[in-house]
Amino acid sequence: MKKTLLLLCACMLIVAGPVTTATKAEAAFGKGELKVGAAGGDVYELQGRLKYLGFYTGKIDGRLGWRTHRAVRLFQYQFGLEVDGVVGSDTKRKLVEASKLWAPGVSNRIFKKGDRGGYVWELQRRLQFIGYYSGKIDGKFGWQTDRAVRDFQYRFGLKVDGRVGPKTKLKLWKATRRWSPQAGKVPQRKTKVTGLTQMKPMAQVPKHTSGLSKHDIDIIARAVHAEARGESYTGKVAVAAVILNRLESEQFPDSPSAIVYQPLAFEAVADGQINMTPNLRARKAVYDAINGWDPSGGALYYFNPVKATSRWIWGRPQIKRIGEHIFTR
Incomplete structure (x- = not known):
């Protein structure tokens, strides 16, 4: 009888096998898919792990909105997954593998000399x-x-x-x-930018869009074309970078359309030039900004000193001047 029980237990262990990463992923996130509109503990963990890896920069609020959706798409692209913004079993498994050292409260972990792995x-x-x-x-x-x-x-x-x-x-x-x-x-x-050597993307337009839709890119390109039509190529990329910097900031709306069409945000919207068809250089400038080139130095605002009369914009901390625009924080 004892031999039979031992044999039965051994068979059960063989069938069950070790705890897999997929099982760990299910335990961490539950079995259901996470999509835009989802909320709760699973989304808190999703945001925490994505922030730990540097893909998500917003608030960890347990709500899967546009900013979290974009971070998911960026993660999926970087890790060779289907880029659909839906957190299914494959995305969960890959995310758990990539953020093994994550735990609640350590999203801002600092890595230093002596650390290893992960x-x-x-x-x-x-x-x-x-x-x-x-x-x-x-x-x-x-x-x-x-x-x-x-x-x-x-x-x-x-x-x-x-x-x-x-x-x-x-x-x-x-x-x-x-x-x-x-x-x-x-x-x-x-390329030299105000004394610092920064990496500038190569000339070709990248195939990926970092989670932004064609409509998003078109809106940004329209703004770049209308606002920086007479500027150098660097000046065009800088304007695109400002819009993307606002997209990453919690001070502004969480979509390119909402940012561009925010009341009094861009002169091109007020005078109707936003409706002009952007040229290829404007579109390429957007892609270069998406790829990480930020000639503005992290600016959130810019203005033309010849035209600007607002005391508020003149009072912003200035970063640099590119062409006819002064870029500020």
Whole structure:
């Protein structure tokens, strides 16, 4: 009798097998799909894991709105999944694998010298992708990784401390939007921007759109064409970058249309020039901005000093001037 029971238990263990990542994903998120409009604990975790990896920058509020949907699509693109914004079993499994070290309350975890595994692998690959790291991809945060991080921080105007926190993660993610886990090292041109060397995307228009729809891109391109038609190409990219910076900021609406058509936001909307058909350079400028090139230096506003009479806009902290526009925070 005892032998029979032991044999039965052994069979059950063989059938059950070890706990798989899929099972862990289901335990973390539940079995149902998460779509726009979903709310609750599963969405809190989704946002927490996405923020931990640098894909989500909004509030962790447990509501799957446009900003969370876009972060999901960005994650899906980067990890070779179907880009549909729906968090199903494949996306859950990949997200759990990519954020193994995440736990509630550690979304802003700082990685530093001595750490290993998890995000360090991705950190090394992204730094290698833009030419800052030439060492072995081993998941160990050693002196070479530390030096590469410090060099990246210096070049991109961050605090140079070798510690990879939310700001460094986000800046690195933006600078490596074309990276994917399957990607190799891709050479890129360097361009001088106010004394700093930043990575400028190559000339070709990228195939992906970082989760933005064709309508979103068309709206931004119309704004760029109308607002910066007489500006240099850098000036056009800077205007596109301002719109994308607003999209990432919690101070502004969470869709390109709402940002562009926000009352008194853009002169081109008021005078009707927003309805002009954008040219190819305006569209290309949008793609370059999507790929992480931000000549504005992170600006949220810009104005023409010859025309501007508002004391408020003149009082904003100024970052730089490109052509006829002054860019501010």
